[in-house]
Amino acid sequence: DQQVKQNSPSLSVQEGRISILNCDYTNSMFDYFLWYKKYPAEGPTFLISISSIKDKNEDGRFTVFLNKSAKHLSLHIVPSQPGDSAVYFCAASYAYNNNDMRFGAGTRLTVKP
Amino acid sequence: DAGVIQSPRHEVTEMGQEVTLRCKPISGHNSLFWYRQTMMRGLELLIYFNNNVPIDDSGMPEDRFSAKMPNASFSTLKIQPSEPRDSAVYFCASSFAADTQYFGPGTRLTVL
Numbered sequence: 001d002q003q004v005k006q007n008s009p010s011l012s013v014q015e016g017r018i019s020i021l022n023c024d025y026t027n028s029m030f031d032y033f034l035w036y037k038k039y040p041a042e043g044p045t046f047l048i049s050i051s052s053i054k055d056k057n058e059d060g061r062f063t064v065f066l067n068k069s070a071k072h073l074s075l076h077i078v079p080s081q082p083g084d085s086a087v088y089f090c091a092a093s094y095a096y097n098n099n100d101m102r103f104g105a106g107t108r109l110t111v112k113p
Numbered sequence: 114d115a116g117v118i119q120s121p122r123h124e125v126t127e128m129g130q131e132v133t134l135r136c137k138p139i140s141g142h143n144s145l146f147w148y149r150q151t152m153m154r155g156l157e158l159l160i161y162f163n164n165n166v167p168i169d170d171s172g173m174p175e176d177r178f179s180a181k182m183p184n185a186s187f188s189t190l191k192i193q194p195s196e197p198r199d200s201a202v203y204f205c206a207s208s209f210a211a212d213t214q215y216f217g218p219g220t221r222l223t224v225l
Contacts, residue, residue: 002154002155006155036216041218041219042218042219043117043204043206043215043216043217043218043219044156044204044216045215045216046213046214046215089155089156091156098211098212099144099146099161099163099168099169099208099211100158100161100169101146101158101214102158103148103155103156103157103158104155105153105154105155106155106156
C-alpha cells in the first residue's frame with residue numbers, strides 16, 4: 001500500500017533548465033513532507049522539507065511546493081546542474097509522529113551537460 | 114562525526130542461511146531506523162527504535178526478520194532463514210528527537 005507515490009521513475013533535463021519532480025500522497029494525516037537525494041552507493045541525504053502550514057519552501061536552487069487539497073508536492077531545481085543527477089525520494093510523516101516516515105519509490109534525475 | 118556506520122557493505126549468501134546486518138548510529142542520536150530499498154517498492158520502513166526500545170515493527174515483513182538494539186550505539190537486523198526475495202539494499206538511519214534522519218551507506222544483500 002503505497003501512501004506516497006512518485007509516478008515518474010526517471011527524468012532527463014538539460015543543464016541550466018528547470019527540473020520538476022512530482023509526488024502524490026494518499027493519507028490526509030500526513031503533515032510534514034521531505035525530499036531526500038541519493039547518489040549511487042550512498043545513503044539518502046536530506047535535501048529540503050515543508051510543513052503543511054506552508055505552500056512553498058525555498059533553499060537556494062531548490063524549492064518545494066505543497067498543494068494540500070490535491071495531496072501533491074513538487075520539487076523544483078533551477079537551474080539544474082550535472083551534479084544534481086541522483087535519485088530523489090519524496091517522504092511524508094505525521095504531525096503526531098515524525099519518526100514514522102513513508103517514502104516514495106524515487107525518481108532518477110539525469111541532468112545532461 | 115563519522116556518520117551512521119553500517120556493516121557489511123555487501124553480503125552474498127545462500128538461501129536458508131542466517132544474515133546479520135549491523136548499524137552504529139550517530140553518537141547522541143536517540144532514534145534508529147531500519148529501511149529496505151527495492152526497485153518495486155522504493156524505501157520501506159521496517160522498524161524503528163526510540164531510546165533503544167522498539168516502537169513500531171509493523172513494517173517487518175515476516176517472522177524471519179528480527180531487530181535488536183542492545184545499547185545506544187549498536188543495532189542489528191537479522192534474517193533467518195534468508196530467501197532470494199530478501200535481496201535488497203538495507204539502510205540504517207538515526208535521528209535526534211524526531212529531527213532529520215541521517216542515513217548510513219547501506220548494505221546490499223544478495224540471497225542466491
